[in-house]
Amino acid sequence: MELYHPVRIKNIELKGNLFLAPVAGYSDMAFRSVCIENGACFTYTEMVSAEALVRKNLKTEILMRRAYNEDVYSVQIFGPEPDIMNAAAHIVLEKTNCECIDINCGCPVPKIVKTGAGSALTRDPDRLYKVAKAVVDAAGDRAVTVKIRSGWEKFQITWKEAAQAALEAGASAITIHPRTRAQGYEGHSDWSIMKALVEFVGEWNKSHGTSIPVFGSGDLFKPEDAKKMLEETGADAVMFARGAMGNPFIFKDATSLLQTGSYQPVPPDVRIKTGFAELERLVKDTEEKHACMEMRKRFAAYSKGIHNGAALRLQIVHASTVEDYKKIFEPVLQAFEEENSQNGQL
Numbered sequence: 001m002e003l004y005h006p007v008r009i010k011n012i013e014l015k016g017n018l019f020l021a022p023v024a025g026y027s028d029m030a031f032r033s034v035c036i037e038n039g040a041c042f043t044y045t046e047m048v049s050a051e052a053l054v055r056k057n058l059k060t061e062i063l064m065r066r067a068y069n070e071d072v073y074s075v076q077i078f079g080p081e082p083d084i085m086n087a088a089a090h091i092v093l094e095k096t097n098c099e100c101i102d103i104n105c106g107c108p109v110p111k112i113v114k115t116g117a118g119s120a121l122t123r124d125p126d127r128l129y130k131v132a133k134a135v136v137d138a139a140g141d142r143a144v145t146v147k148i149r150s151g152w153e154k155f156q157i158t159w160k161e162a163a164q165a166a167l168e169a170g171a172s173a174i175t176i177h178p179r180t181r182a183q184g185y186e187g188h189s190d191w192s193i194m195k196a197l198v199e200f201v202g203e204w205n206k207s208h209g210t211s212i213p214v215f216g217s218g219d220l221f222k223p224e225d226a227k228k229m230l231e232e233t234g235a236d237a238v239m240f241a242r243g244a245m246g247n248p249f250i251f252k253d254a255t256s257l258l259q260t261g262s263y264q265p266v267p268p269d270v271r272i273k274t275g276f277a278e279l280e281r282l283v284k285d286t287e288e289k290h291a292c293m294e295m296r297k298r299f300a301a302y303s304k305g306i307h308n309g310a311a312l313r314l315q316i317v318h319a320s321t322v323e324d325y326k327k328i329f330e331p332v333l334q335a336f337e338e339e340n341s342q343n344g345q346l
């Protein structure tokens with residue numbers, strides 16, 4: 001099979017296998033839409049609290065809305081209680097009509113883990129089974145997927161038990177981020193565990209006549225990393241997370257690398273214009289002050305590699321209005337335009 005290929009999750013057909021991972025504080029509607037424009041084949045909302053959904057928290061509902069170009073997407077929920085997860089899944093479907101619900105069994109944050117949710121579920125297969133089954137029961141014909149870690153800590157590697165529980169509960173796909181809860185986001189992800197999961201689910205598929213895919217996440221910072229993960233692990237699809245922050249073009253580049261063997265980096269003016277498109281959408285989805293604060297870190301990333309980028313970033317940290325961003329970047333865009341027209345005349 002070609003490295004870039006379609007993926008099926010239950011009844012969802014995806015044109016390709018390069019996904020945007022759920023990333024709290026980043027993977028909002030505005031950013032997801034920009035990633036799709038640049039070739040992301042499937043997108044996930046950031047994790048949404050089942051408890052908050054059941055309590056009808058309006059802010060939580062905003063997190064799970066569908067972006068304008070999101071033909072299919074997944075809403076990720078987290079929680080330790082099967083009943084609440086079941087009720088939350090009903091609310092998610094009623095409010096969003098999303099095609100897929102993903103269950104977070106990987107978050108390492110102490111506040112989440114101590115409730116029994118997030119990566120605590122990867123080490124508690126019985127609870128993971130009950131939680132996943134409760135969501136599968138609520139989801140009807142919609143796909144339910146599960147995202148796990150490799151285990152709790154170095155001496156408590158539990159991915160196999162977690163995957164088994166997810167499969168028995170009726171999960172339609174499994175994603176693994178092969179770091180332990182104790183690692184957080186430090187050190188390296190262990191792709192050999194991902195490969196072992198691919199083999200494990202492959203055996204399950206053979207004996208159950210199913211075709212459940214496995215998705216990989218962990219240390220994808222360049223297009224070449226995605227190619228390597230697909231080649232080395234046999235994962236059906238891979239997810240960019242930190243590697244896509246401020247660089248939604250990584251999807252375009254990785255698609256080109258997988259299909260043709262090379263890619264052309266996106267020019268700096270296109271990067272900045274994409275930042276403005278994202279800012280505009282974020283203002284519309286939230287409000288100007290919030291959007292401008294949020295876009296500081298994102299514009300800092302968009303301005304990487306641009307001549308005089310360090311000086312720009314010193315100004316970005318003070319930008320509080322759309323006008324502030326325009327003042328910072330309009331002269332830069334103008335300079336690019338002049339340069340482009342001079343090059344055109346040569």
Ligand SMILES: Cc1cc2nc3c(=O)[nH]c(=O)nc-3n(C[C@H](O)[C@H](O)[C@H](O)COP(=O)(O)O)c2cc1C
Pocket residue numbers: 021022023024025045046047076104106107147177185217218219220221239240241242243
């Ligand atoms: C700031 C941040 C927020 C994250 N939020 C979520 C989340 O809401 N749900 C989730 O399943 N994973 C979350 N993750 C994990 C990522 O989806 C991904 O699995 C992880 O970062 C490994 O990929 P990477 O090494 O390529 O960044 C988050 C990661 C980071 C760095």
